[in-house]
Amino acid sequence: MQNDRVSPQPIVRVAEEPEAKTGELSELREILVGSERRQLEALRQRLDSLALDPEELAEHLPEAIALRAGRDRQLARALAPTIETAITESVRRNPQDIATAIFPVLGPAIRKAIAETMAGLINSINRAIEHSLSPRGIRWRIEAWRTGIPYAQIVIKHALIYRVEQVFLIHAETGLVLGHAAAPNLAVTDADLISGMLTAIQDFVGDSFQQEEGGKLRTFSVGELTVLVEPGPQAVIAAVVRGQAPESLLRKLQDTLETLHFQFAGPLAAFDGNATPFEAFRPMLEDCLETVLTTDDRGRASRTTHWRAWAVALALLTIVLAVLALRAQRQWDDALARLRTEPGIVLVRADRAGARWRFAGLKDPLAPDPSSALAQLNGDSTRVEARWEPYLSLDPKLVVERARRALTAPPTVALDLRGDSLIARGSASMPWVARVGALSVFPPGVSHFDVSGVEAVLPTEFAALKATVETDRVLFDAGSATPTPTTRGLLVRVAGAFGRLHNGTGEMGYRVELAIVGRTDPTGSDATNKALSQQRADVIRATLISLGVPAAVATATGIGTTSPLALPNPAEAARINRSVSFLVHLRPVTNPRKQGGSE
Amino acid sequence: MIQKKICMVGLFGTGKTCLVQQYVHSIFSTKYHSTVGVKIDRKVVQVDGASVTMVLWDLAGRDAEQDISVSYLRGAHGIIYVVDGTRRESFDQAFELRELAQATVGEVPSVVALNKTDLKDQWILGPLDDSAMAAHPWHRLRTSAKTGEGVEAAFTWLAQHTLNTERKQP
Structure with missing residues (x-):
């Protein structure tokens, strides 16, 4: 088809040869190389009109589009403004057509948007609840209150996977900043200086390590920050990232840089310090400012938390059961120990079924009843059953x-x-x-x-009688064994008291004895005094017997000066020791059975 | 926003950093000179109602052993050569530096700051040196870190000329 279209021209040209001689030559030439010449001519024609033939273009366009679209996104970027304009134009001219065309997708799209918004809302409510009510949330609140940093920033700090805090777009050659975007709440004022220094450091590293062209510093870390640097031919993009920057971020930076080189090729080449044309690129830079929180991890964490919660509950339950079992065992052991050590109780059988206790055995009537103690140990008196047979314990x-x-x-x-x-x-x-x-x-x-x-212990009346007898004392003149006449009344009183004592105690199984003790003052020899004191006692005994005191229970002893009555005044002491005094002895009447038993 | 990259070069000890210290906004310390070999500051200059941000690359002083890093000169819109008016060798080096810079960035608006003008008794530059300098299209200024003489003028001159001059590639 092409040949048909192109072929007439060479014929015309050949016909235009002016001279006749050359006409023959031409004819010859035509015969020999005519077809090759025509082909050459056709090729020359094509080269002359290099502009694409619409037919040819139509032939190759779909294939070319598919090819380029598969290679990168440049085609889409190139077409986007035109398509946008075309759509705008179409809508302006006849909105109905577009409305009809997009109607089938409009409904699902709206539903999807609403569903996503609702899901996001629920998610954020969940997160808010989790953040405000969880111990972690409370801890973060306290941290925010303590440090004065807004709560949202504390959350970001802790839940952050990564956050692109700043993006610099830097002119490669001069190091001047073409554009800069920073995360909200992040005050960065010296983007130009940082861009310059970043470029200088790039140069420095390149020079220092003798890297071949294109070898540049790509990534470096400063504390929690990582700086990703993506160099392009005319511009460099650098992102300051807090946290773990993923591989996808680097691809995004590369993509952004490619777009810049594509869309701003002109301004980049002509850049002479005026960054104004690059203002239009700012949204692309802002697009790189991402904040990714631990949403995915949160799901995993909450599943793990569920798992842990169950495990903890199970462990707690086991512990509680074990403690209860141990406690029951210890109560049972205590009960057994108590019954075994209790005097007057012989445990014959003890068994336990769950919390129910059963005991059987012997019990002395005098032994304390263990049932209340057992009920206290068991905690429930109705679960304790005990049968005790009476016996006599020799404990x-x-x-x-x-x-x-x-x-x-x-x-x-x-x-x-x-x-x-x-x-x-x-x-x-x-x-x-x-x-x-x-x-x-x-x-x-x-x-x-x-x-x-x-x-x-004597009954009171007898104690009084005994006191009467024992306090009375018969006094004598020095060297005399004859009581003074006034003594008679005293002796009558003593005899009377003793008589009543004798009769009364006899009824109680006691035998009462009267010891009559004679004394002298220290004057004279011991032998004389001993004899005198004996005489004095004998005289009084005789008198008392005459007054009714049974002779069998009255004994008279002269002790002389061996056990004198003491007084501070010697003269007074001598006077009261010239005397006879009385002692009453009570002795139980001897028990013949006991006597026999003790031998 | 209009920005210009200005490089400041000169022999070690010519007082480059001191000269501009009070006139620029700086966030980096001077130790960058000994580590990276350059310190970057900013100076905003008003030219005909427009503000021009001069990003000043203060390059570490050149000495006998160490050359300045050519990489840092790349893309410079203007250059300040600092010469110590009391030291002959700093004057001579300015010409070498000029050649180096020209080979890298071509002919760009340049200023020669004849520094330490306050040390009049030690000044060694004479009329012969003036004519030697006049052979090149650089703007000559007398400056002093001590009095601040000439500093603002140097920046203003550079701002005006970098704005107006089409850059010539080498």
């Missing part, structure tokens, strides 16, 4: 207790068991002492009873 404690009850021992008497002998100490009334002293049958577990350690 010393119970033997003593039983004896105390049987003997009706007063609290002033202490009872003690040594082997099978019951020993009593303390004091008790004379009738009690007399009564228990006369016993021949003892409580179980006791074979002997020693009551000698108990002081018999």
